[in-house]
Amino acid sequence: VEDEVKRTMIQFLAQVSGNDGQQNSTLVWRQDSDPCKDHWRGVYCDQQSMSIKRLILDRFNLSGTLDAAMLCNFQPLAASLTFLSLDGNRISGVIASDIGNCKQLTRLHLSGNHLSGSLPSSLAMLNNLKRLDISSNEFSGPLPNLSRISGLNMFLAQNNHLSGTIPTFDLSNFDQFNVSFNSFSGQIPNVHRHFSADSFLGNPELCGDPLPKKCSDQPMRLESEEPQSSSKEQILMYSGYTALGIVILLLIVLKLCKRKKGENKIEALNGVVADGVAEKASNVSNEYKARVSRSEFSASSESGTVSQSLVVLSRPATYEERVFEALRLEDLLRAPAELIGRGKNGSLYKVILDNGIMVVVKRIKDWTISSQDFKQRMQILSQVKHPHVLSPLAFYCSKQEKLLVYEFQQNGSLFKHLHGTPKTFDWTSRLGIAATIAKALAFMHQELGHHGIVHGSLKSSNILLNKNMEPCLSEYGVMGMDDQGGSPFASPIDAGALDILKGDVYGFGVVLLELLTGKLVKSNGIDLTDWVQSVVREEWTGEVFDKCLLTEYASEERMVNLLQVAIRCVNRSPDARPSMNQVALMINTIKEDEEKSLIYEV
Numbered sequence: 001v002e003d004e005v006k007r008t009m010i011q012f013l014a015q016v017s018g019n020d021g022q023q024n025s026t027l028v029w030r031q032d033s034d035p036c037k038d039h040w041r042g043v044y045c046d047q048q049s050m051s052i053k054r055l056i057l058d059r060f061n062l063s064g065t066l067d068a069a070m071l072c073n074f075q076p077l078a079a080s081l082t083f084l085s086l087d088g089n090r091i092s093g094v095i096a097s098d099i100g101n102c103k104q105l106t107r108l109h110l111s112g113n114h115l116s117g118s119l120p121s122s123l124a125m126l127n128n129l130k131r132l133d134i135s136s137n138e139f140s141g142p143l144p145n146l147s148r149i150s151g152l153n154m155f156l157a158q159n160n161h162l163s164g165t166i167p168t169f170d171l172s173n174f175d176q177f178n179v180s181f182n183s184f185s186g187q188i189p190n191v192h193r194h195f196s197a198d199s200f201l202g203n204p205e206l207c208g209d210p211l212p213k214k215c216s217d218q219p220m221r222l223e224s225e226e227p228q229s230s231s232k233e234q235i236l237m238y239s240g241y242t243a244l245g246i247v248i249l250l251l252i253v254l255k256l257c258k259r260k261k262g263e264n265k266i267e268a269l270n271g272v273v274a275d276g277v278a279e280k281a282s283n284v285s286n287e288y289k290a291r292v293s294r295s296e297f298s299a300s301s302e303s304g305t306v307s308q309s310l311v312v313l314s315r316p317a318t319y320e321e322r323v324f325e326a327l328r329l330e331d332l333l334r335a336p337a338e339l340i341g342r343g344k345n346g347s348l349y350k351v352i353l354d355n356g357i358m359v360v361v362k363r364i365k366d367w368t369i370s371s372q373d374f375k376q377r378m379q380i381l382s383q384v385k386h387p388h389v390l391s392p393l394a395f396y397c398s399k400q401e402k403l404l405v406y407e408f409q410q411n412g413s414l415f416k417h418l419h420g421t422p423k424t425f426d427w428t429s430r431l432g433i434a435a436t437i438a439k440a441l442a443f444m445h446q447e448l449g450h451h452g453i454v455h456g457s458l459k460s461s462n463i464l465l466n467k468n469m470e471p472c473l474s475e476y477g478v479m480g481m482d483d484q485g486g487s488p489f490a491s492p493i494d495a496g497a498l499d500i501l502k503g504d505v506y507g508f509g510v511v512l513l514e515l516l517t518g519k520l521v522k523s524n525g526i527d528l529t530d531w532v533q534s535v536v537r538e539e540w541t542g543e544v545f546d547k548c549l550l551t552e553y554a555s556e557e558r559m560v561n562l563l564q565v566a567i568r569c570v571n572r573s574p575d576a577r578p579s580m581n582q583v584a585l586m587i588n589t590i591k592e593d594e595e596k597s598l599i600y601e602v
Ligand SMILES: Nc1ncnc2c1ncn2[C@@H]1O[C@H](COP(=O)(O)OP(=O)(O)OP(=O)(O)O)[C@@H](O)[C@H]1O
Pocket: 340, 341, 342, 343, 344, 345, 346, 347, 348, 360, 406, 407, 408, 409, 410, 412, 413, 457, 461, 462, 463, 464, 474, 475
């Protein structure tokens, strides 16, 4: 690689690192080494042409600014770079319009930073772009007309301050699309049933399918129309519609108020809480509940007395104390709820509170724990905090019902990212997730093991990704060891085992196998643990490891080491499994080796 290319890369890194022009200490890029031959960390080359193809600097704690001009105005780099990823750092500043010169970019990932300002219209000139992720930043202003990029199939822009209308994307071409929690307004383009309300929530001025808010008889936007254009006539016409809308709305509100007086009922989260109210959950569809005007179920007014029983334990890290301290059961019951899962341990609802905060409510079934033990367990759990464990925010407990309230995690579960398309995580991210979760679980075992509280249902759908794509364990302690007989992850020998923590170690081992193989735990009747153990050592590389890991310079040696840890965790004999503490140490060593090897190679 030419000296000039190296110099530019090193300058770019110094700028984006933000340590007064010093490089990030874990990334050692030096003028006297070669980015391709010496495998500079985060740099991926075409080994034949020795040109730099991908620059992947995710989660390196970079806190400088993004100098798009430096990369994209330098022809040798602009002509070769296809993938730029800076996810999960603390990079600030704006995206300069020079980004439009990086014409070969197919993927641009900038999520989870502090980038701000408006998006340059030159982004729409990146004709090869397929995946654009600018989520969780501080961008504002309108979107450039990205619908011009015909091959774009992923656009993630959630959690910004973007405004204006959404360009008329052809969403049937997209496999991921999310503009939630911005300030967009106007009509949503046709989603072709590809996307649910989740992709658009949190934009109060947005209307149309799949949101419950209808667009008040607005004429459909013409395909060719530019998002910002509006003539005088249109303004007059819309003001007419708005005035008419307000009158109709007032009439509806008046009518509703009258009806409310006569009824004296409160609406309930699927009628679950009021003791004695018949179970109606079987009627629940996966459709967004708000469409059926809040909940379709109602409970008698006596259920109002249970309001004091919602015990608030903590508040989500992202909200102020006062928003949560006054949370009452009625707030949950009144709010629109959507059923998002029905697992072994019960049903899960996503609930949007009046103040717009989203929570999930876990309704636990068939747990033969006494109310007193349940309350005690919740109190103990609320006292143990770890940044990578999702604590319950509140709970409700009656004879028939147990509800747990958690903060909603927008980026979904590890399961979704591993088994959905496209697969999100590369080798470094997977190893990072394994190390983080192992540490979190070891911590919880140490703090709660002596109380007999284990996770009890550890699996990839219970590992959630927060808005910075950091993993956290959910539903810790929701089911105990006594319930694990029915868990698909407990080996038969677990039943009655003395060391209750080893059930979690088994579950964690299965998660490791999913991370390494990218395969489902059960597929066509084949059990992943049995299958992996049936493959001979010599064939691990060809057979076991996820194919997409092998193509991206992942260290085979460290993948083998991690697989060995996984196999020890899923040993059929609980006594032969290591403790979570040992597992965390082993994985940490592998992670350190990975980091060191890259430095030594340079
Ligand atoms: N706090 C949360 N925020 C966002 N998504 C969540 C949250 N908790 C759970 N989920 C997701 O909702 C879906 C349903 O969860 P649920 O707990 O009902 O299923 P499960 O974990 O497969 O079953 P179970 O734990 O009951 O055996 C899962 O994909 C899970 O990842």
